[in-house]
Amino acid sequence: MTAALNPFDPTSLLSAFGTLGVFLVLFAETGLLVGFFLPGDSLLFTAGLLCATGPHLSLPWVLVAAAAGALIGAQVGYHIGARGGRALLDRTRKPKLHEAVERAQQLFERYGHGKAIVLARFLPIVRTVLNPVAGAVSVPPRVFLRWQVLGGLLWTVGLTVAGYVLGTSVPDVDRYLLPVIVLIVLVSLVPVGIEVVRARRAR
DSSP: OOOOOOTTOHHHHHHHHHHHHHHHHHHHHHHOGGGTTSOHHHHHHHHHHHHHHOSSOOHHHHHHHHHHHHHHHHHHHHHHHHHHHHHHHHHOOOHHHHHHHHHHHHHHHHHHHHHHHHHHTTSTTHHHHHHHHHHHTTOOHHHHHHHHHHHHHHHHHHHHHHHHHHHHHSTTGGGGHHHHHHHHHHHHHHHHHHHHHHHHHHO
């Protein structure tokens, strides 16, 4: 009997959809506001690790799918924000999304367009809302494209290759997949915690 799909579990997603799942999850997480709960960081790392420990995933194809999902998703999110503007973001009822919108705006104010767009890739939830926020505040299209491509490639290639290197370096690391995923999730939340502390101090 096939286990039920768990959208919060990267292993479940990869078992169900394979490489296509990498593209779909990253597209939804970075392009659609409904994808803020998806496990982008842990999915990339797990996919890279499984490329090294199993025959079912190919590293080149995973890298292509990850980059395509993240880059196309970001452009879709930007155009959604450019057309829907602030009204779309204001209508959402999710408290986490509202907090992420505030953090995205703070990133733009503190670091400027380029650095904020790159940094947001490494901040869960913020990377979901920053793209429509960029469209809503009229970040120039060429500026957004240039920096989102750089940030998207650093994020997707960096985490996937990190998982692959761990998988090729540590024998039988797939036996400890769950603790590794938990660790990746905790590490991915560190930047969010830092931003929250900074925001409270600023207030």
